[in-house]
Amino acid sequence: MDKKELTKYSNAEQCPVRNVVDRIGDKWSLLVLLLLEEGEVMRFMEIQKAIETISQKMLTVTLKALEADGLVERTVYPQIPPKVEYKLTERGKSLLPHLHGLVTWAVENMNNIRESRKQFAS
């Protein structure tokens, strides 16, 4: 993408960058995707217990969005109490290597970034 293309995209819903970042960049999606990669198939409650600080509502919203984008597949077993399983789709799996790149960078640079923030605050 050159500069013109970037500019062209910057204001539109057409922008691929914005489309992905809006989805990945929310508070929970990335964490859920990384978790599903480990867990392969997980139930709603399993995911919630793993993430701990996520509320039921936000997990519902997050999973629905990931499903809508075809990154996660939802399987309902018609039982009571309900049983719903989630797993990555092929598309979801294809995204993960790129996320790992970010995560690796994050882990490597986190301490320096924290230092910078401290200095900047003073």
Added chain:
Amino acid sequence: MDKKELTKYSNAEQCPVRNVVDRIGDKWSLLVLLLLEEGEVMRFMEIQKAIETISQKMLTVTLKALEADGLVERTVYPQIPPKVEYKLTERGKSLLPHLHGLVTWAVENMNNIRESRKQFAS
């Protein structure tokens, strides 16, 4: 990062994933970083004109955050009207390849994702 580590990080400000995603995942940071990579050195107004839909306030906030994290360097020329230049630091540059991975995936998958969303809505 294995599952336990992920879980451990999930609730804390210590979480490197969250730390990076919180910064990169906001509405504008990624776009500004990609733009600065192209432009090398840019003034405040140049960036705003390039992104078009960003407000002055949000650009100020975004640049300040990127500066605080040591991803972008700010140079003020004591003139009136003011002149302030922004450019990537080495740390900022080191992040960009990982962002390109994401952007490439986004461009490749955008159409399919849009299709999925349409189907899901119905």
Added chain:
DNA sequence: TCTTTGAGTCACCAAAAGTAACTAAAGAAC
């Protein structure tokens, strides 16, 4: 009959993002 269970939804409150109008001070235009 009463409680527990899993996967949600609903009404409400807090935080973040967005908007429009404002500021400062110099130089140019009239």
Added chain:
DNA sequence: GTTCTTTAGTTACTTTTGGTGACTCAAAGA
């Protein structure tokens, strides 16, 4: 010598997003 323009912001206000706790449904177990 008053007015206009320019740049990089800030401020007050509104809207959108995120988060919380209580609630639901229907079956199984005590």
